[in-house]
Amino acid sequence: MKYTPSLKRFLTYSLPLLVLVFMLAAIVPFRIDAAPKAKLWGYWETYDSASDTKVDHTPWNRFMKKYLATNDPSGINRMHYKSVTLSDRQALEQYIQKLADIRVTSLNRKEQKAYWINLYNALTVKVILDHYPVKSIRDIDLTKGLLSDGPWDAKLLVIEGRGVSLNDIEHRILRPVFKDSRVHYAVNCASVGCPNLQPEAYTAENTDTLLDRGAREYISHPRGVSIEGNRMYLSGIYEWFQEDFGGTEKGVMEHILKYAPSDLAGQIRNFKGRIKYRYDWSLNE
Numbered sequence: 001m002k003y004t005p006s007l008k009r010f011l012t013y014s015l016p017l018l019v020l021v022f023m024l025a026a027i028v029p030f031r032i033d034a035a036p037k038a039k040l041w042g043y044w045e046t047y048d049s050a051s052d053t054k055v056d057h058t059p060w061n062r063f064m065k066k067y068l069a070t071n072d073p074s075g076i077n078r079m080h081y082k083s084v085t086l087s088d089r090q091a092l093e094q095y096i097q098k099l100a101d102i103r104v105t106s107l108n109r110k111e112q113k114a115y116w117i118n119l120y121n122a123l124t125v126k127v128i129l130d131h132y133p134v135k136s137i138r139d140i141d142l143t144k145g146l147l148s149d150g151p152w153d154a155k156l157l158v159i160e161g162r163g164v165s166l167n168d169i170e171h172r173i174l175r176p177v178f179k180d181s182r183v184h185y186a187v188n189c190a191s192v193g194c195p196n197l198q199p200e201a202y203t204a205e206n207t208d209t210l211l212d213r214g215a216r217e218y219i220s221h222p223r224g225v226s227i228e229g230n231r232m233y234l235s236g237i238y239e240w241f242q243e244d245f246g247g248t249e250k251g252v253m254e255h256i257l258k259y260a261p262s263d264l265a266g267q268i269r270n271f272k273g274r275i276k277y278r279y280d281w282s283l284n285e
Contacts, residue, residue, distance in 0.1 A: 035240035041172035043162065046105040047112055055102060055111055057118050057201035059095035063088060063125075070199050075221050077196040078284050079125065081132050089129055096122050100157045110204035113178055117186045117202045119157075120169045127151050127166075128190050128283070136281045137190045181244040181255060184237050185214030193223055193235060193280035215259040223280065225256060225264065230273030239277040249275060 066088065067080045084092075099119050104112060124137070131140045142154035152170075155163030174183045188197040195218040198210050218224040218235070226233040238245060238252045245252045257265050 036167055036171040038171055038175035038243070040176035041168060044105070044173045045177055047109050048106050049108055051106055051108045051111070053107055053111065055099070055107070055115050057203065059091055060118055060122050060201045063092055064199050068197060068199050076192060076284060077199065079190070079197070081128055081285055084129055092122060092126055096126060096157070100159050104159060108204070110207065114202035114204055114207050116169050116174050117183065120166060120187045121197060123156060123166060124188060124190050127156070134283060136283055138281055175244060180211070182211035182215055184241055184244065185218050186211055190284055191280065192282045192284050194284065219256050219259045220261050220264060225260065227267050227271060232271055232273060232275045234275060234277050236277045236279035
């Protein structure tokens with residue numbers, strides 16, 4: 001090989017840096033599952049407590065009724081992505097665009113909470129459909145970069161003149177504005193490990209009921225909490241977002257006990273083994 005001046009410069013300055021990067025990666029592995037911290041996007045704190053505007057989520061209800069299977073023996077609600085027709089995809093896109101055209105800051109708080117949850121879930125389904133077939137949502141990289149993983153940072157919509165991503169909705173709006181740990185049971189990342197996508201749209205009237213239902217369903221299912229011998233397996237959600245569940249493992253357990261069925265709660269209170277975390281990123285197909 002002929003070593004040109006440019007190649008020599010590359011080997012002199014770049015190669016040692018690359019070697020250092022790989023050495024550090026071996027010592028401190030990159031946490032691909034590490035979740036963003038809740039960081040308030042102040043603009044979206046604005047709301048109108050006197051507003052009586054109701055957002056129409058009928059198209060989302062119609063879509064889920066047709067394509068979301070809630071009777072799977074696994075206890076996991078699964079989406080029939082493969083069966084979605086072109087006309088129904090277009091209807092979903094129109095619904096999402098109508099949501100994007102709403103002046104969200106003029107809604108009351110309860111309408112806003114339901115709005116952001118439904119938008120997140122519908123937008124996630126659209127992302128999967130746009131790239132289907134895929135084995136996992138993490139196979140869809142919409143942003144550039146060596147460490148890009150998944151579609152969450154891409155600005156997918158413009159709302160009130162501001163580009164909004166899935167991560168914006170979850171970590172900069174829902175979590176810091178509403179400060180309700182139960183939203184983790186509402187936003188669905190199209191994965192088996194996620195809490196169930198509820199078969200009806202969130203509304204100002206039913207959000208609390210659906211959030212409680214989602215918490216109970218998830219915690220009573222093995223992908224949420226499972227005790228096997230001297231180990232308790234918890235969903236990775238409780239590790240990544242521990243700050244939303246009291247900030248400690250003790251806080252996580254106190255939260256879980258609020259929604260656990262009596263038999264599981266008894267096992268948890270008597271448990272003396274080790275806690276491990278796991279998560280299944282397979283598509284919820």
